[in-house]
Amino acid sequence: MSTFTKHLSLADLQSSSNPTSGSGTGGETPVLRAIADARAKDYAGICCPLTTDAWRTRWRGMCLLPAEDGHDKVEIERRAEAWRAAPAFERDEVTMTRLDEAEGVVAVVSEWLELDASDDWVRHDSETALLQELAYASYLNVASAILPPPKHRSQIASYARAVNTALHAVPYMELSVRIPIYDPVMLHASSSTGSAISAATMSSPSVLFSDEPSVATWEMWDAIRTVCEYNPRLTLTLDLTPPMPSVISVLSQWSAEPVRHIFLPASTFIANAKGYPVLPKVTQGFVRDIMKLRPNVVLSGTSAGRHKSGGEVVYSQYVRHIEKTSPAYKASKTQGTVENFAQGYQDYLQAPLQPLMDNLQSVTYQTFEQDPVKYRQYEEAIYTAITEWPNKTDNMVLCVAGAGRGPLVERCMKALQRANREGLLYAVEKNPNAYVTLQQRVRDDWGESVKLFFGDMRTLELPEKVDILVSELLGSFGDNELSPECLDGAMRFLKQDGISIPASYTAHIAPLSSSKLFNETRSTKDVKAAETPYVVMFQAINILSGNGGGLSGNCGPKVQECWEFEHPRKDAVLNAQGLPPTNSHNARSAQLSFHIPHAGILHGLAGYFEAVLYRNIGLSIHPDRMQYISKNMLSWFPLLFPFKEPLYLPGSSELHVSIWRLTNQRQVWYEWYAEAFLPVPGSTSIRAKAEAADAENTRPSRSDSRDGGLSLVRSDSREGWLSVRSTPVLSPSPMADAVDIPPIEIDSKAVVEGDAAKNSIGLIKIGQTSLHNPKGRSSWVGL
Numbered sequence: 001m002s003t004f005t006k007h008l009s010l011a012d013l014q015s016s017s018n019p020t021s022g023s024g025t026g027g028e029t030p031v032l033r034a035i036a037d038a039r040a041k042d043y044a045g046i047c048c049p050l051t052t053d054a055w056r057t058r059w060r061g062m063c064l065l066p067a068e069d070g071h072d073k074v075e076i077e078r079r080a081e082a083w084r085a086a087p088a089f090e091r092d093e094v095t096m097t098r099l100d101e102a103e104g105v106v107a108v109v110s111e112w113l114e115l116d117a118s119d120d121w122v123r124h125d126s127e128t129a130l131l132q133e134l135a136y137a138s139y140l141n142v143a144s145a146i147l148p149p150p151k152h153r154s155q156i157a158s159y160a161r162a163v164n165t166a167l168h169a170v171p172y173m174e175l176s177v178r179i180p181i182y183d184p185v186m187l188h189a190s191s192s193t194g195s196a197i198s199a200a201t202m203s204s205p206s207v208l209f210s211d212e213p214s215v216a217t218w219e220m221w222d223a224i225r226t227v228c229e230y231n232p233r234l235t236l237t238l239d240l241t242p243p244m245p246s247v248i249s250v251l252s253q254w255s256a257e258p259v260r261h262i263f264l265p266a267s268t269f270i271a272n273a274k275g276y277p278v279l280p281k282v283t284q285g286f287v288r289d290i291m292k293l294r295p296n297v298v299l300s301g302t303s304a305g306r307h308k309s310g311g312e313v314v315y316s317q318y319v320r321h322i323e324k325t326s327p328a329y330k331a332s333k334t335q336g337t338v339e340n341f342a343q344g345y346q347d348y349l350q351a352p353l354q355p356l357m358d359n360l361q362s363v364t365y366q367t368f369e370q371d372p373v374k375y376r377q378y379e380e381a382i383y384t385a386i387t388e389w390p391n392k393t394d395n396m397v398l399c400v401a402g403a404g405r406g407p408l409v410e411r412c413m414k415a416l417q418r419a420n421r422e423g424l425l426y427a428v429e430k431n432p433n434a435y436v437t438l439q440q441r442v443r444d445d446w447g448e449s450v451k452l453f454f455g456d457m458r459t460l461e462l463p464e465k466v467d468i469l470v471s472e473l474l475g476s477f478g479d480n481e482l483s484p485e486c487l488d489g490a491m492r493f494l495k496q497d498g499i500s501i502p503a504s505y506t507a508h509i510a511p512l513s514s515s516k517l518f519n520e521t522r523s524t525k526d527v528k529a530a531e532t533p534y535v536v537m538f539q540a541i542n543i544l545s546g547n548g549g550g551l552s553g554n555c556g557p558k559v560q561e562c563w564e565f566e567h568p569r570k571d572a573v574l575n576a577q578g579l580p581p582t583n584s585h586n587a588r589s590a591q592l593s594f595h596i597p598h599a600g601i602l603h604g605l606a607g608y609f610e611a612v613l614y615r616n617i618g619l620s621i622h623p624d625r626m627q628y629i630s631k632n633m634l635s636w637f638p639l640l641f642p643f644k645e646p647l648y649l650p651g652s653s654e655l656h657v658s659i660w661r662l663t664n665q666r667q668v669w670y671e672w673y674a675e676a677f678l679p680v681p682g683s684t685s686i687r688a689k690a691e692a693a694d695a696e697n698t699r700p701s702r703s704d705s706r707d708g709g710l711s712l713v714r715s716d717s718r719e720g721w722l723s724v725r726s727t728p729v730l731s732p733s734p735m736a737d738a739v740d741i742p743p744i745e746i747d748s749k750a751v752v753e754g755d756a757a758k759n760s761i762g763l764i765k766i767g768q769t770s771l772h773n774p775k776g777r778s779s780w781v782g783l
């Protein structure tokens, strides 16, 4: 659950300096009394200014010069120089002096400091004061300090540079930049903001550069954290004071950021019919969603009696209620959900398993076996295949290739029983340790009906051909644990008309933003770590792509298919042993175009898989389809392909991603790369011309006949199909047709309009990443 902190102004602190006033309950100082009072009301602590008005008065007196020259001015400058040489506070300039006071406090640095003033001296002296305040807070062991918000877009680099200096000046403290969530005004004249300026210079008007008001404040944050090189001690205090936009989706970029505090004033609440404070709908939705990041909620003005019913405590009670009704919270409390099963694994990077090269531990198998959905789906698929098997009289022969500790063997037996069929089962396993468990199970449970074979399915021989070959060698990206290569070898076991379960699987990607995951992948400064795909249960992420063709009309949906593997292979070239002479046929590539509706930073690619087990029975971790195909399946988290350097993508841009599955005789690895383009109406870029020429000469590629060809995009009606030349998009699948999956909402208007406008839309290249993991130098899977 999130924590709650009570915000106190200087006036509030002053009122608790009198122990008899208000509800102060003991404590020797105003701050201690305020903390005790807040804790009695279920807050974790308080958030209050670090400095007093006396400090502000002295600073202004020293640092903001009078317009006229004179004796005063010389004296002021002399005092200012003395302070600059040795910055120090007087006792009455700070709100606290003791370690026990600071322990329960989130300190607010003087809000009037102007680290982004256009006047050089004001900026300089604000930075000196900032460092002085932080040094004092650090002396008192304050754990988290909130910095004043940047106000002037044109000076954001100066603001960011000062914050970076501060991060290096205080070694342990977390610095949290206060940023308004949303700025409905695009253009600001700073002269109207009442900024502090020296008499020497007037501030020039500052402009928020983004043409999207929804992302203007996020862009300021992005500039700050980029200058600060994603310092993990730099966090965000999202200020929910400004009015929200009417559409919440434009705020999704915040969920990929390190939101440490949410500043929520009583003025943001409205009164319900009974006079109790409640949040407006859009704010409610935003708070519900952002609570998954477990921020500290700073409530302010709650004791001012702004709402007539309920009193002070109802504000935090209400926000707690909102948190408890969030889908993420509810799922985490519901038995059988991934969120409940995998608590503590959110955003935690795991190296994918290498079940071919390594031998799994018994506890790893035990964890797999806790997934009821995967095994239920397998049993259904096996059962359906058995019932549809044409020869109804003979005993059937089934083989489990990669049997582990035997759960799929068990499910094969159940399926035979349910179908009322006699059958023989072969179980193949190359892990010598799991093979002992299998022997034990033959002795205790299965008896003669199961025959064990110890060895590698790619080289081992079975006494006879089988009707159904069952395997589960799938990774989060489908083929990343080398299921294609292993099953190439095991297909020798299958009769000519035999069935493989799974029958096929596809890999899917979507571009994502996540400063947390970006930081994690670079934490060791080792290039290998930044070029390795990881298994991650995503939480603090934002998928940057949207459904829709984009301005060029060439983009696919939010999550796009890269490639497919089928078993048995239709066009296999095999040697005398029934094995493929090389692994070249398992190489794949995809070039995909994504529409990026709102500005964001690309940090990686999210990887998912979907498998057809048999007919319409499958497994899926595709975010939009999993709940229809294999809801609450626990076995797989998505894969993350990280990018070493962040790539800024403006709103309405296009991202072209290239990804390859490559192989030699010993290894399989992925390489990935991305380019950003800005569609520009009325221009034809060199790339657009080259692509047009390519389109003329398009041949289907060997790895995927849909590349560069015609593919089908489902429109928003189930019957409606739009034919668009594009990268592989929503491919019709047996499961998608049989299971009632709501169609992905392709914005057909955008596609059609985009198509019409295509000839006059040029793509101007604005950035690219480096090629990741060339020749598998950092990560590969051993054959």
Ligand SMILES: C[S@@+](CC[C@H](N)C(=O)[O-])C[C@H]1O[C@@H](n2cnc3c(N)ncnc32)[C@H](O)[C@@H]1O
Pocket: 355, 356, 359, 360, 365, 368, 369, 401, 402, 403, 404, 405, 406, 407, 408, 428, 429, 430, 431, 434, 455, 456, 457, 458, 471, 472, 473, 474, 486
């Ligand atoms: C992901 S586990 C699945 C285990 C079990 N079937 C289940 O679903 O719980 C894959 C199993 O296949 C085995 N395996 C992987 N490659 C193999 C190969 N080439 N030959 C035989 N067994 C293999 C691994 O040792 C592991 O036990």
